[in-house]
Amino acid sequence: MLKILATDGIDKSAVKELEALGHEVHEQFYEPEELKEALKNYDVVVVRSATKIREPIIDAAAEGGKLKMIIRAGVGVDNIDVKYAEGKGIKVRNTPNSSSASVAELVLAHMLALSRFVGISNVTMRNGEWNKKKYKGIELAGKTLGLVGFGRISRELAQKASALGMKIAYTNRSGAKDEYPEFTFMELDELLKNSDFVSIHTPAMKDGKALMDSEKISLMKDGSYLINCARGGVVDEAALLDAIKSGKLAGAGIDVFQEEPTKNKELLDHPNVSVTPHIGGSTNEAQMRIGEEVVEVIKSL
Incomplete structure (x- = not known):
């Protein structure tokens, strides 16, 4: 026993x-x-x-x-x-093998919420606002989803996003370019420059630094979105917030934070940010x- x-x-x-x-x-x-x-x-x-x-x-x-x-x-x-x-x-x-599907679906949920103003609409409508003309969104079909890291969760997400008509680009540490011919391999910097949505799927960096720091975020396509349902600390939250406030990025979806529970109220309260409290595997x-x-x-x- x-x-x-x-x-x-x-x-x-x-x-x-x-x-x-x-x-x-x-x-x-x-x-x-x-x-x-x-x-x-x-x-x-x-x-x-x-x-x-x-x-x-x-x-x-x-x-x-x-x-x-x-x-x-x-x-x-x-x-x-x-x-x-x-x-x-x-x-x-x-x-x-257990939570790949649930995390992949949460990434999609954040992407849909951001692209169609679902989160902020829930707030403003309950405040008596009717912002029909303000909330002109975008469709996911035809957009490029860049996947940073290509493990189980990322591959699950690639299949689901493909079914919605998205183009899939990926990068990984092994640099295996021909392993997934149905998707497009890109080096990290190229992927950041060409993706409408970037979703992070990597473990924490060994040195504790952010993979997506101000330099990497600056490479991202203007008006694109960054999604992090992987690890807190992989994305520099201050650099991310600066990029959203400046208009460099259209928004972000975040499930994991540098500190949990997070005290980053400015990030939580930004209307172009979709947040969840680390619930990727919570189904x-x-x-x-x-x-x-x-x-x-x-x-x-």
Whole structure:
């Protein structure tokens, strides 16, 4: 029997299946200092984005000698010091196949909201304004969507956006130009200059700097849109806001922030910005798939 701690919640069906396998599952969020002590009593910890597993917590868990595995219930593992944990003999796994569709759909939701003024219309109409003439939008069909990074989520998005009639350009770290002949490979700078919408799909930079800083944003096509449903910090929020205020960019869709919960009120309140509170994987279907993957990972332990 394994003792399993789910610090940020887990789908009920996964809990039932794990318990049916004879394991003990506890769902409880702990602050960092409390988590150090708690992990000494568990074989497995399952986290989402809210819980950070950093070196001091790993040291405490390793000292306890019980923790065998950290599972990120989601795709990115930026909130876990992976190499450090593995160096201490603690395995780290994620659920890479579970939330691709839900994140891709959220990107599309932001693109549609921005292109047709859906978000700001919800605000102004409730304030008694009828801005029919002001909100002349654009259609997604025929526009170029530039995908920075071309992993599972990005490829899912490419298929969905193609179905809406969008042209797809992509860039990736491997530089593999012929792997996806149905789409157009471009180097990053070329992609930024030629895309009507740019969607980021990369992990956080190793040096902690923003991939999309003021220099990269300045390369983007005038009047284009930037979407970030990937990682907070990948986009320089100050540079992004400056570009929107100056009219360089028409707007932005943001699900992830440099600090969460974000205190960047000026960015949140800008009428040309569509925002959501880090909900890329927050669908019933994605959480069920995540739970299923977590169960399979634990079975392999």
